[in-house]
Amino acid sequence: MSECVFCRIVAGSIPATRVHEDEHTVAFMDIGQVNPGHVLVALKAHAENVYALDDAQAAAVFRAAARVARGIRAAFQPQGLSVYQANGQSAGQTVFHFHIHLVPRHEGDGMALTWPVKNPAREKLEEHAAKIRAALR
């Protein structure tokens, strides 16, 4: 038996309240519920983080996330919806099996994300972009 809680949910060995399932993904209610309608979309296969996804998995999980987001909007009519996905402990990842949070949002709901903008010079942006482009080759 896997120690991974999401692998155990996929296998059905621990309960989850499912809202959607397809060949590659399963979506279920987050037991924490930041706001009503808060859903997690996870891959069925164990992949620790975004870096572990192949192209088919990446496409499947975001296709499912967009579909479930439309369902949340229709069901709850939130003012907004945050799509949150963390990779690594320093990014806030607590379950090390790839998943996307879909969080319905409302003014004053208390959910916060600190966004410490640095506004670097254009030359610095070009330098950083060049590093990423080189890594993509």
Ligand SMILES: [Zn+2]
């Ligand atoms: Zn897992």
